[in-house]
Amino acid sequence: MRNGTRANSLRCSRGKKFDGKTKTAPGEKDENGRLIYLDPFSEKRVPDEKRVPRFNKDKGKFEIKQMGWEELEEEAHQMTLRAREIWEQWKGGKLSEEEFTKSNWAKFKDVKSKEDIVVRPEEAYIISTLETNAANSRGWATYYAGNFQENLENLKKLEKAKVFYKEIEKATAEEEKWKLKQQVRSLVGDLVPPEAKLPSEVIDHAIAEIRRHMEQAQEGGSSQWAQEAEAMETIKHVESAETYALKEAHNAYAQAGIQAMLKSQQLEGKGALRKPIFVAMENLFPESYGAHPDELIDLVKHSREQMEVILREKGMPANQAHEMAEKHIGATFDTGHFNMWKKYWRGDSHKPIEENDKEFTKWYLEQVEKLAKAGIVKHLHIVDNYGYQDEHLAPGQGNASIREAIEIFKKHGYKGEFIVEPGAGSNVDSNQFSFMTNAWKYFGRSIYGVGVEPKRWGEVQYSYFGQNQPPYFVFGPYAPSEDWTLWSGTPLE
Numbered sequence: 348m349r350n351g352t353r354a355n356s357l358r359c360s361r362g363k364k365f366d367g368k369t370k371t372a373p374g375e376k377d378e379n380g381r382l383i384y385l386d387p388f389s390e391k392r393v394p395d396e397k398r399v400p401r402f403n404k405d406k407g408k409f410e411i412k413q414m415g416w417e418e419l420e421e422e423a424h425q426m427t428l429r430a431r432e433i434w435e436q437w438k439g440g441k442l443s444e445e446e447f448t449k450s451n452w453a454k455f456k457d458v459k460s461k462e463d464i465v466v467r468p469e470e471a472y473i474i475s476t477l478e479t480n481a482a483n484s485r486g487w488a489t490y491y492a493g494n495f496q497e498n499l500e501n502l503k504k505l506e507k508a509k510v511f512y513k514e515i516e517k518a519t520a521e522e523e524k525w526k527l528k529q530q531v532r533s534l535v536g537d538l539v540p541p542e543a544k545l546p547s548e549v550i551d552h553a554i555a556e557i558r559r560h561m562e563q564a565q566e567g568g569s570s571q572w573a574q575e576a577e578a579m580e581t582i583k584h585v586e587s588a589e590t591y592a593l594k595e596a597h598n599a600y601a602q603a604g605i606q607a608m609l610k611s612q613q614l615e616g617k618g619a620l621r622k623p624i625f626v627a628m629e630n631l632f633p634e635s636y637g638a639h640p641d642e643l644i645d646l647v648k649h650s651r652e653q654m655e656v657i658l659r660e661k662g663m664p665a666n667q668a669h670e671m672a673e674k675h676i677g678a679t680f681d682t683g684h685f686n687m688w689k690k691y692w693r694g695d696s697h698k699p700i701e702e703n704d705k706e707f708t709k710w711y712l713e714q715v716e717k718l719a720k721a722g723i724v725k726h727l728h729i730v731d732n733y734g735y736q737d738e739h740l741a742p743g744q745g746n747a748s749i750r751e752a753i754e755i756f757k758k759h760g761y762k763g764e765f766i767v768e769p770g771a772g773s774n775v776d777s778n779q780f781s782f783m784t785n786a787w788k789y790f791g792r793s794i795y796g797v798g799v800e801p802k803r804w805g806e807v808q809y810s811y812f813g814q815n816q817p818p819y820f821v822f823g824p825y826a827p828s829e830d831w832t833l834w835s836g837t838p839l840e
Contacts, residue, residue, distance in 0.1 A: 381428050395429050396451060396478075414475065416468065423471035431461040451582050467587045474585050477578045484575035491568035495561060502557050505550050512546040593649070600626055600650035601657055604676040611675070626650075627726045629679040632737070633688050640714045640721075643678050647723040651676050677725030680718060680756075683768075685711065686747035689734025707734075708748050715752045719759035727756065729786065730768040739770020741782050743789035750790065 375383050384398040385391065400409035414422060430452035437447035447453060451474070455464045466474075512527075519527060527545055544552075607624040614620035628646055630638045637643050651672035658668035688711070694703030718724055731745030732738040742749050753765070769782035 379428065379432075380424075381432070382425055395425065419468040419471050419475075422475060423466045423468045426466040426471055426474065427464060430455055430464050430466060434458070434461055434464055451579070453583050454586065467590070469587050470585050474582050477582050477585070481575045481578035481582075484571040484578065488568045488571035488575065491564040491571065495564045495568070498557050498561050498564075502554060502561070505554050505557070509547055509550045509554065512550060516545055516547055593646075596646065597649045597653045600628065600646070600676060601654035601672075604650065604654045604672060605657065607675040608671050623674050625675045625677050625725055627677050627679040629726075629728070630681055630684050632684060633691055638684065638688075640718050644718065644721045644723055647676060647678050648721075678718075678723045679726035679728060680715075680724045681728040681730065681768075682742075682747050682749045682752055683728070683730035683732045683737060683739065683745070685714070686732055686734050686745070687737065704746075711748055712751055712755065715755050716759075719756045719761065722759075724756065724761065725763045727753070727761070727763060727765050728768050729753075729765055730770065737770075739768055741769075741785035741789070742767070743785065 377383055382395075384393050384395060386393050386397075387399060387402065400411060402408075403410050412418075433442065433447065433450050433452045434455055436442045437444075442450075447456070452464075458464055516524065516527065524545065603626045607626055611620055611623045614624075628637055628643065628650075630640070630643050632638055637646050654672040654676060655665070655668040658671060659665055663671070689707055692703070692707045692710075694700075694706065698706075729742055729749060731740040731742050731747050731749060733740075733745050734747070738745065767783060767786045
């Protein structure tokens with residue numbers, strides 16, 4: 348939904364507070380922040396769904412208001428408050444199951460708390476449009492039905508009159524029937540055409556006209572009521588693409604988690620399971636949903652909850668379902684992907700670049716802490732970049748705060764795997780070994796060998812100056828070529 352989208356909405360007359368005593372200006376809210384709508388006849392408060400347009404007697408028309416995005420946000424807020432109110436009334440026993448189901452907010456039946464009830468502006472736009480369509484249908488349906496009962500009574504009277512005059516006409520001699528025609532003409536004056544008709548013929552014509560009007564009222568009115576019912580029913584199912592997509596995603600990940608659980612159990616039964624299989628949602632690029640920690644946490648937690656629901660419905664105890672969901676659904680945190688938020692970081696133009704970079708690093712690590720505390724991460728991808736592209740540099744070759752991030756995860760009990768992802772280095776290092784050595788060096792890992800004291804990377808790299816013994820292995824550009832090897836993979840040296 349773009350800013351500036353507009354929709355028709357009928358606003359009602361508002362003029363008193365809820366207590367019905369204090370006069371206020373239009374737009375008054377009650378103690379809960381709800382706009383007050385008043386019936387124009389009784390001046391009593393009415394529900395939002397029954398609001399009507401206010402009549403401007405000076406202009407002689409009903410008032411409507413075009414809504415922009417800001418108004419839609421307020422409209423969505425008011426709808427949220429109304430939906431929560433209806434939900435609480437139903438939960439508290441003030442509304443029956445049937446009454447709640449008929450309300451506009453039945454779609455929130457399965458939420459756990461009122462805070463989970465949120466109407467979005469884009470949903471408010473559709474709902475407002477449907478409300479206008481429904482009001483239009485009700486207006487025409489009421490118009491069509493306006494004289495239906497009166498016409499029905501008149502039709503009954505005319506049917507009786509027809510029988511009466513038929514008897515008279517039957518008993519009247521042919522040479523005397525002109526008098527009956529004259530009586531009809533004198534009764535209706537010039538409205539009767541020159542070719543005068545008998546009373547029964549005039550009544551037949553009137554009956555046909557009334558029946559035609561009644562049929563039009565029946566067809567037009569019933570179709571308008573059907574359109575009104577369809578619009579109101581559609582309102583109950585209005586849902587933004589985002590929330591609908593998330594529900595579908597939660598269910599899909601839950602089903603995948605169940606498959607991971609079943610496969611793990613199958614492998615375990617064969618004695619071939621090393622670690623439980625789990626579904627891992629990765630934080631991809633900032634432009635994708637799930638890249639932000641809040642979104643990733645929400646995605647994992649709701650997917651786990653949905654998996655629990657499905658497993659409980661299949662008969663699994665609640666505590667076991669909870670354990671299985673946590674074991675088989677998790678997240679992968681990619682240090683490089685997360686560092687790409689830097690290109691959207693809005694620094695202070697009055698501060699130097701270095702200080703703004705420090706502010707971003709602080710935010711980066713705060714978000715990492717949030718993820719670590721949430722306990723959803725089961726996999727870590729260790730990769731670096733400069734914050735603008737996914738270069739897949741070795742740790743330490745970019746500016747991502749990788750060391751600090753890993754320390755935070757370890758502090759909060761992370762025991763999963765650390766996966767170093769080679770990327771850019773594979774262009775010049777086919778076996779990708781130098782990428783790993785760069786990672787080990789970045790983390791300050793010592794070098795071990797048989798019968799040799801642990802070495803540091805500075806003692807074996809780049810130069811022999813200051814060394815008092817030959818190196819016991821070589822790597823990188825000094826390593827033997829692998830261009831020619833035996834079928835077994837053994838280098839020809």
